[in-house]
Amino acid sequence: NAGVTQTPKFQVLKTGQSMTLQCAQDMNHNSMYWYRQDPGMGLRLIYYSASEGTTDKGEVPNGYNVSRLNKREFSLRLESAAPSQTSVYFCASSEPVTSVPEETQYFGPGTRLLVL
Amino acid sequence: AQSVTQLGSHVSVSEGALVLLRCNYSSSVPPYLFWYVQYPNQGLQLLLKYTTGATLVKGINGFEAEFKKSETSFHLTKPSAHMSDAAEYFCAVSPRGYQKVTFGTGTKLQVIP
Numbered sequence: 322n323a324g325v326t327q328t329p330k331f332q333v334l335k336t337g338q339s340m341t342l343q344c345a346q347d348m349n350h351n352s353m354y355w356y357r358q359d360p361g362m363g364l365r366l367i368y369y370s371a372s373e374g375t376t377d378k379g380e381v382p383n384g385y386n387v388s389r390l391n392k393r394e395f396s397l398r399l400e401s402a403a404p405s406q407t408s409v410y411f412c413a414s415s416e417p418v419t420s421v422p423e424e425t426q427y428f429g430p431g432t433r434l435l436v437l
Numbered sequence: 438a439q440s441v442t443q444l445g446s447h448v449s450v451s452e453g454a455l456v457l458l459r460c461n462y463s464s465s466v467p468p469y470l471f472w473y474v475q476y477p478n479q480g481l482q483l484l485l486k487y488t489t490g491a492t493l494v495k496g497i498n499g500f501e502a503e504f505k506k507s508e509t510s511f512h513l514t515k516p517s518a519h520m521s522d523a524a525e526y527f528c529a530v531s532p533r534g535y536q537k538v539t540f541g542t543g544t545k546l547q548v549i550p
Contacts, residue, residue, distance in 0.1 A: 325480070352535065361446070363527060363540035364481070371536065411480055415535050426535045428480030 323347055325429035327412050333435045334402045342397040342432050344412030350427075352415045353395035354379075355387060357408040358431075364411065370395055402436045409433050439464040439530050441541035449547040456500075456515040458544050460528035463509060470511040471529040471538070472502055481527065487511065498522070523548045 328343045346353065351372045356364040356379075366379030368387040376387050384406060386398045395414075399406060415426040444459040462468060469488050473481040485496025492504040498521075502513045511528060528541040 354535065361542055363441075363529075363542045365540070366536075366538065369536055377536075413480075413535075424534060425483055428482070430480050431478075 325412055325414055325427050327410075327429040327432050329432060330430070331433045331435075333437065334399075335437050336403060337401050339398065339400050339402065340434075341399075342410055342412075342434075343394070344396065344429060345394045346412075346414040346427070347393065348414060348416065348427065349392065350414040350416040351392070353389065354413040354415075354426075355385075355395070355397045356411045356413065357381065357406075358411060359408050367397065367410075399434075402434075404436045407434060407436045439468065439532065439537075439539050441528050441530050441539055443526075443528050443541035443544050445544055446542065447545045447547065449549055450518045451549050452520055453517050456513070456518045456522065456546065458513040458526050458528075458546065460502075460511045460513065460541060461509055462511060462528070462530045464530055464532065466532045469531045469533060470502075470504060471531075472496065472500070472511070472513050473527040473529065473540075474498075475525045475527065475543075477524075484513070484526075518546075518548045520548050520550065522546060 325346045354369040355367040365381045370376045370389040373392045388396045410432045412429040442461045471486045472484040485494045487494045487504045495501045500515045525543045525545045531538040
């Protein structure tokens with residue numbers, strides 16, 4: 322049981338290049354999330370997917386696209402990377418149980434992205 | 438609208454001393470409140486959460502937090518700091534569940550031997 326996994330761990334891009342960040346979870350969770358973490362700003366939600374086949378914008382979606390490929394996988398794509406997208410990206414998942422207060426969210430280890 | 442303010446971006450305590458990390462929130466609806474811990478180069482781990490019911494919430498690793506509605510606070514405490522507690526701690530608020538969570542800017546805890 323690996324939990325939430327992310328690939329790659331680290332990536333360097335040039336401005337204008339594209340790339341896809343991969344995320345997978347093996348906990349059979351319905352909900353998945355993408356966050357970015359910047360120094361002094363905490364985490365900000367980019368996109369989330371409440372269930373397979375659905376995605377919704379979070380707080381900072383501009384410049385990103387997502388795909389919920391199946392229940393396990395949720396990818397984040399940067400079509401034309403910009404230096405402002407230099408950040409650490411975290412994927413997370415959660416599963417609403419019979420009682421919402423019991424729901425717990427699990428995070429992956431993160432992807433460090435540097436855009437030059 | 439909702440927001441979180443964490444007082445003190447860096448806090449230092451001696452090993453064995455009380456840990457107190459402060460968090461104040463604003464929310465237009467009854468909030469869900471969370472504390473997360475992040476160790477270097479790792480993802481976040483949920484320490485504890487308040488949703489409804491008892492206002493004193495106990496979490497993992499000996500941490501606890503008290504929801505005080507009148508003070509709009511959710512401070513994190515631990516009676517005796519351990520070296521392994523050195524990490525960054527994030528307070529967060531949401532109206533319900535995890536889809537609209539707003540995080541604070543974090544407090545780095547240093548534990549001095």
